[in-house]
Amino acid sequence: MSKENILNAIRRGLKRGPLPDDQAMGLRARLAGHPRHLIPARSRVSRPEQIALFIRNIEKEFGSVARVADFAAIPDAVAAYLAARNLPTDFAIAPHPELADIPWDTRPLLQRRPGRAQPSDLVSLQHGYAAIAETGTLMLPAAPERPTTLNLLSDTFLVVLRASRVVGAYEEAWDLLRAESPTQPGGGFMPRNVMLVTGPSRSADIESTLELGAHGPRRLHVLLVDDDPAALG
Amino acid sequence: MLATSPAFKQNVKGALADASLQKALAFTRPSFAGKRTAAVAALPEFEQLRDVGRDIKNHVLANLDFYLETWSANVEKSGGIVHWCSTADDARAAVLAICQKAGAKTVTKGKSMISEELAINDHLEKHGIEPVETDLGEYILQLRKEPPSHIIAPAFHLNREDWEESFRASHTDLPEDRVFGERRDILTEARKKLREKFLAADVGITGANFLIAETGSSVIVTNEGNGDLTQTLPRVHIVLASIEKVIPTLEDACTFLRLLARSATGQDMSVYTTFSTGARRPADLDGPEEYHVVLIDNGRTGMIGTEFQEMLRCIRCAACMNHCPVYFTVGGHSYGWVYPGPMGSVLTPALIGVDKAGHLPNASTFCGKCESVCPVKIPLPKLMRHWREREFERHLAPQGMRSNLAIWAWFAKRPQLYRMATGLAARLLSWLGRGKGRVASLPFAAGWTAGRDLPTPEGETFFARYARAQREGKL
Numbered sequence: 001m002s003k004e005n006i007l008n009a010i011r012r013g014l015k016r017g018p019l020p021d022d023q024a025m026g027l028r029a030r031l032a033g034h035p036r037h038l039i040p041a042r043s044r045v046s047r048p049e050q051i052a053l054f055i056r057n058i059e060k061e062f063g064s065v066a067r068v069a070d071f072a073a074i075p076d077a078v079a080a081y082l083a084a085r086n087l088p089t090d091f092a093i094a095p096h097p098e099l100a101d102i103p104w105d106t107r108p109l110l111q112r113r114p115g116r117a118q119p120s121d122l123v124s125l126q127h128g129y130a131a132i133a134e135t136g137t138l139m140l141p142a143a144p145e146r147p148t149t150l151n152l153l154s155d156t157f158l159v160v161l162r163a164s165r166v167v168g169a170y171e172e173a174w175d176l177l178r179a180e181s182p183t184q185p186g187g188g189f190m191p192r193n194v195m196l197v198t199g200p201s202r203s204a205d206i207e208s209t210l211e212l213g214a215h216g217p218r219r220l221h222v223l224l225v226d227d228d229p230a231a232l233g
Numbered sequence: 234m235l236a237t238s239p240a241f242k243q244n245v246k247g248a249l250a251d252a253s254l255q256k257a258l259a260f261t262r263p264s265f266a267g268k269r270t271a272a273v274a275a276l277p278e279f280e281q282l283r284d285v286g287r288d289i290k291n292h293v294l295a296n297l298d299f300y301l302e303t304w305s306a307n308v309e310k311s312g313g314i315v316h317w318c319s320t321a322d323d324a325r326a327a328v329l330a331i332c333q334k335a336g337a338k339t340v341t342k343g344k345s346m347i348s349e350e351l352a353i354n355d356h357l358e359k360h361g362i363e364p365v366e367t368d369l370g371e372y373i374l375q376l377r378k379e380p381p382s383h384i385i386a387p388a389f390h391l392n393r394e395d396w397e398e399s400f401r402a403s404h405t406d407l408p409e410d411r412v413f414g415e416r417r418d419i420l421t422e423a424r425k426k427l428r429e430k431f432l433a434a435d436v437g438i439t440g441a442n443f444l445i446a447e448t449g450s451s452v453i454v455t456n457e458g459n460g461d462l463t464q465t466l467p468r469v470h471i472v473l474a475s476i477e478k479v480i481p482t483l484e485d486a487c488t489f490l491r492l493l494a495r496s497a498t499g500q501d502m503s504v505y506t507t508f509s510t511g512a513r514r515p516a517d518l519d520g521p522e523e524y525h526v527v528l529i530d531n532g533r534t535g536m537i538g539t540e541f542q543e544m545l546r547c548i549r550c551a552a553c554m555n556h557c558p559v560y561f562t563v564g565g566h567s568y569g570w571v572y573p574g575p576m577g578s579v580l581t582p583a584l585i586g587v588d589k590a591g592h593l594p595n596a597s598t599f600c601g602k603c604e605s606v607c608p609v610k611i612p613l614p615k616l617m618r619h620w621r622e623r624e625f626e627r628h629l630a631p632q633g634m635r636s637n638l639a640i641w642a643w644f645a646k647r648p649q650l651y652r653m654a655t656g657l658a659a660r661l662l663s664w665l666g667r668g669k670g671r672v673a674s675l676p677f678a679a680g681w682t683a684g685r686d687l688p689t690p691e692g693e694t695f696f697a698r699y700a701r702a703q704r705e706g707k708l
Contacts, residue, residue, distance in 0.1 A: 003317035006530050010298045013537025019299050034482040037285045040278045124298040135502040138668050144516040148465050172485040184415045186310035190448040190510040192520050198502040201458040205370035208261045216458025
């Protein structure tokens, strides 16, 4: 049995048998408590500054952000972004209730196809679960209403995100997921897949020179909905 | 992967004479180091984070059996399957069995160094399954049948003309008169070609940067998105991971994510950091239906409890090689196996034997730069020195080196004689280099002076100067 072989080889190296119960209890307590370690001070700032840091970091990583006042303003913002770049107005969209509630009929030219992305999709629109100001990172956990392929297959990747869901550090985003994620088969909280996305896809494999849009999206654009009064500076 | 490490000296001669390689090395060296320096300077807590990272890894290694069992139980709870493999043979057999059971014809692969250790591509091909590397760098290396020369920038030794030539030779279905005006054209062609492969693949194989015990997750960190397409689109996802990748919690992962990209590419965070946990849930619209982890030892348990245990903290960021004067002189292929640079010089002898890889820990100037940039503070020079000692103890070092060391040791054990002899040598060298402070050639050291001058002492040994300073009350 390879499993026993490996575990025994580890124990031989550590010069002990299986961990005594009291020590194993200590480790189980560490897992259950999942203590935080040092968190950099850069994200420990006021709400308006956190939002500003998030936007700065997204832009530093070659993404872009448009702040909109509310969900009703999203169709105009999407149409303006696509038109300015001569992009098609049909797109795959996450079948998320928050996105379905947007008054899309104000912009009848925008053709939405709710569901997962298809390889032929040039534009996709995802529901942003949360974001991390520290590095301008989006947290996108897989769910029936948030298919993973939307993050990957298109050329232009749009994300609708509430400003109230922008946190400072990674640890805070995990706290949200731990608290809110539905219990999964098997009892855990982790969805099948959680992507942390920081900017559009890129590669520096050709002559150590950065090119955007390697296999995933070439453009990342965040539509940031100002739903958090405390975040308006 | 077949090791050419025993032929290190011949490899180096070839590398030094390879103008194209030397061009790529010279071009890349300043940017690798410069990007890390800038990213680290922008995070004041970076030094403290290195201590935290080191301590977490030490904690894991001291309890590795517990964390692996916990992780494995959580993988299975979330619907995944763990295949424990002691050897590379076991791991190859496990991967092949999964692929055959899935009826796989094509397998896409994300970048994974452990897959190079297993030489999994050759094994799959031998059994009629087509493996396709999807990381851009790995893709062109597969077309050229070359091994990677760097653990995170596998093809940086190639120039644009090499890419164009390989694409024209391999993508024969595309018009011959197409133009590669800029790098973008190369990228676009690769993207199109690989999209077809992603969609056709039956199985996707990725590596793992971390395994999370608490949740039973595997984590990959990439910039291209190829790893994510690899693990999202095919029906079956296989993760290849070695045992030391496990860490306890998501909070522990946060610390390593703050260290990893800054140390590797000088990014604050890589573009895609993805946590995979089990297979597709009943209501999910995408994702693989099977999730397997092939967990591999392949020699690592033999390092636990030895002076090399600290090497198992390594998170494969490549900072050590990116700052290594030897690596940037000889390139990655010279090292002759999967892992080049300082981390390879410590790990390779442990995994394939010091008898085969003994040259590697000797190919170091011991400048210490690698240790100073290591995000988990692995004392790489010290570990290389341990290999030199083992090599000497096992009588693997060449006779000439052994007798010279014996002569030195005879003097070193007789302090008065040693000081007299070194004092004499210092005066003699100083006289030889008079005026210039260096000599262009020395008897018995022609090999050394052929490439550079030897700086000469000023005429006094350190001991003598120290004693004089003490006498004069300056200390």
